[in-house]
Amino acid sequence: MKIISWNVNSLNVRLPHLQQWLAAFAPDVVALQETKLEDSRFPDTALAEAGYRSVFAGQKTYNGVAILSREAAQDVQIGIPGFEDEQKRVIAATVGGLRIIDLYVVNGQDVGTDKYAYKLRWLDAVHAWVQDELSRHPDLIVLGDFNIAPEARDTHDPAVWNDSHILTSTAERDALQRLLSLGLHDAFRLFPQEENAFSWWDYRQAGFRRNLGLRIDLTLVSESLRARCVAAGIDREPRTWDRPSDHAPAWVELA
Known part of the structure; x- marks a missing residue:
C-alpha cells in the first residue's frame, strides 16, 4: 500500500502534474x-476518471487539503476538533482500516x-487530537507539509537553519518531538537514505538545481504500522x- 503526501502549491495549476x-x-x-481551491472548483470528476475518490476542504487562494484514495474514505473529519480556525489546513479519514490525518x-x-x-498553539491542538485519535485508531498515519525540518541533517545549511530560525526553531522542533513521543515514527528515517535528501526547495536562487x-x-x-513499513x-x-x-x-509503502 503506497501512501503519499504532496504539497501541490495550487491544484488548479498542478492538476496535469498530479494526473x-x-x-x-x-x-x-x-x-x-x-x-488553493474552493470546494466547488475541486476537480473530483477528473480525479475519479484517474481512479481516485476525493474528500477535500478548501478555500480560495490559500491553504486547502484533500485525501485521494482508490477505496472510498470513511469517517471524514475536517479541521481540528475543538480548535476554531477558518483556515482549511486539516482533513482526516479512514481508508481500508487505516486512519489518515493530513496536515498543512x-x-x-x-x-x-x-x-x-x-x-505553536495550532501544534498543541494537533497533539491533543492525535493523542485521542491514537487511542481509537492504532493503525494511524499523520502526514503532510509540517513546515518543520526535524533535524539539522534535514536542512542544506544548519548554520543558517538554526534553532532561532523559522521552520527549525527550538520550539517548533520540540512540538514535533512531542507529537512523535505519542508513539509515531518518521517513516523516512526507518530506512537508509542518501545525504542531503530534501522535499522542498525555494523557487529563488536556483534552489532546486543547487539542492538548497x-x-x-x-x-x-504509528507503532503498529512501523513493522508494516x-x-x-x-x-x-x-x-x-x-x-x-x-x-x-514524500511517500511510505506498507506491506
Missing part, C-alpha cells in the same frame, strides 16, 4: 496540501511574531517538470 504522477506512481492514498502545518512567518505563536532544500514533508506512522522516500522527479510545485511528494 501524470498518479498514472506513473500508482499510489493507493494521496494526501494533498495547498490545493502553519508556516509561522518569523520567530516571535503573532503567526509564530499561532503555529529542506525536508519538511513528513510521513509519521517496507520503504519510504521522496520522489524528486515532479520537481524537475515545467512549472512545478516547490515541494516533492
Whole structure:
C-alpha cells in the first residue's frame, strides 16, 4: 500500500502534474496540501476518471487539503476538533482500516511574531487530537507539509537553519518531538537514505538545481504500522517538470 503526501502549491495549476504522477506512481492514498481551491472548483470528476475518490476542504487562494484514495474514505473529519480556525489546513479519514490525518502545518512567518505563536498553539491542538485519535485508531498515519525540518541533517545549511530560525526553531522542533513521543515514527528515517535528501526547495536562487532544500514533508506512522513499513522516500522527479510545485511528494509503502 503506497501512501503519499504532496504539497501541490495550487491544484488548479498542478492538476496535469498530479494526473501524470498518479498514472506513473500508482499510489493507493494521496494526501494533498495547498490545493488553493474552493470546494466547488475541486476537480473530483477528473480525479475519479484517474481512479481516485476525493474528500477535500478548501478555500480560495490559500491553504486547502484533500485525501485521494482508490477505496472510498470513511469517517471524514475536517479541521481540528475543538480548535476554531477558518483556515482549511486539516482533513482526516479512514481508508481500508487505516486512519489518515493530513496536515498543512502553519508556516509561522518569523520567530516571535503573532503567526509564530499561532503555529505553536495550532501544534498543541494537533497533539491533543492525535493523542485521542491514537487511542481509537492504532493503525494511524499523520502526514503532510509540517513546515518543520526535524533535524539539522534535514536542512542544506544548519548554520543558517538554526534553532532561532523559522521552520527549525527550538520550539517548533520540540512540538514535533512531542507529537512523535505519542508513539509515531518518521517513516523516512526507518530506512537508509542518501545525504542531503530534501522535499522542498525555494523557487529563488536556483534552489532546486543547487539542492538548497529542506525536508519538511513528513510521513509519521504509528507503532503498529512501523513493522508494516517496507520503504519510504521522496520522489524528486515532479520537481524537475515545467512549472512545478516547490515541494516533492514524500511517500511510505506498507506491506
